[in-house]
Amino acid sequence: MTFIITIDGPSGAGKGTLARALAHHYNLALLDTGLLYRCVGVKALQSGIALDNQLRLAQIAQTLHPEDLTRYDLRTHEASDASSRVAVFHDVREALLDFQREFAENPPAGFQGSILDGRDTGTVICPHARVKFYITAQVEIRAKRRFKELQARGIQSIYSVVLKDMKERDLRDSQRTEAPLRAAADALTLDTSMLSPEEVLKKAIAFVEMRRSTER
Numbered sequence: 001m002t003f004i005i006t007i008d009g010p011s012g013a014g015k016g017t018l019a020r021a022l023a024h025h026y027n028l029a030l031l032d033t034g035l036l037y038r039c040v041g042v043k044a045l046q047s048g049i050a051l052d053n054q055l056r057l058a059q060i061a062q063t064l065h066p067e068d069l070t071r072y073d074l075r076t077h078e079a080s081d082a083s084s085r086v087a088v089f090h091d092v093r094e095a096l097l098d099f100q101r102e103f104a105e106n107p108p109a110g111f112q113g114s115i116l117d118g119r120d121t122g123t124v125i126c127p128h129a130r131v132k133f134y135i136t137a138q139v140e141i142r143a144k145r146r147f148k149e150l151q152a153r154g155i156q157s158i159y160s161v162v163l164k165d166m167k168e169r170d171l172r173d174s175q176r177t178e179a180p181l182r183a184a185a186d187a188l189t190l191d192t193s194m195l196s197p198e199e200v201l202k203k204a205i206a207f208v209e210m211r212r213s214t215e216r
Contacts, residue, residue, distance in 0.1 A: 001130075003028070003113030004104050005208065006122035009135035010170050010181060011080065012142030014192040014200060018135060019117035021201045022208070026115075029107035033118030033125065034083055036096050038074045039064055041082025051085045054092070061095035077150065077157065077165070084169045087119075088176045100125045119173055122184035131211050133204060134183035137193040139166055 005022060007015045016032060023030040040060050041051065049056045073079060086092050100116065104126050107114040116125060122132035137145075143163035150157040173181040183189050188207045192200050 001128075002105050002107065004126050004129040005113070005115040005131045005133070006126050006129045006184070006187075007115065007117045007133045007135060008119050008122050008181070008183065008187070009133075010119075010137075010139075010142065010173065011166055012146045013135040013137045014145075014197065015117045015135045017197050018133070018200055018204055019115055021197070022204060023115050025201075025205065026208070027110075027112045028115040029103070029111040029113070031100065031103045031114065031116050032069070033096075033100055033116055033121060035069045035074050036061070036064060036099065037083035037087045037092070038079040039068045039071065040092060040096075041086045042071070042073055042079050043068075044086065045078070045082055051082060054089045057086050057089060058091035058095050061092050064096070064099065075153070076155065077162075081165060081169070084172050088172065088178060090178050093178055097125070104129075119181045120179035122187050123182060124179045127184070130215065131208050132184045132187035133207070134187040134189045135200075136189065136191055139163070139170065141193050142166060 005028065007019050009015050019030055019032070022028065040057055043060050044051060044053070044057055049060070051057070104114045104116055118125070122129055122134070140163065143159065143166045146166065147157055147159045147162045150162070190200055190203060
């Protein structure tokens, strides 16, 4: 069975940072599943398609290719907001399900397994994954992190707006009927509010090694 790690949690909690570090440490192929939804949202906006047009959104999702995930405009605030809006639709999620599972089960040659970063990777995409994490942090801290990240990229933003948008996204993601944001029953929850990336990585590696040792 392919070695799979899943990392779920809200925006700004540190999922991506941990995913990249673990991918490097264990030589795992990394998929940021949120980029798939960002790509659907961005393509829809650029084509003048409403973000509640489920049929057209699903059609976009069905035509995504791996190279689409390298687009330069997937890390903007607009892309983040759009991804949360299109992710509520069943047809969109179904269209992307095979893409994500195929990547997880069959990582590119040379990798020792795969790691998926998102919001439902451990609950819906790969419920059989050997190692699952749920990464969270206080919303004010997450908003400050995102605000600094946007500033570092030269993107003009206002902290109060970032905080408001993050709270709204948290609500949408956790209350949607389709694959809501939640921790898998067998996931290790890590609150990164007062932890450095190095401390989070250390705790994560210890958990991975513990899970692997029990299955040998």
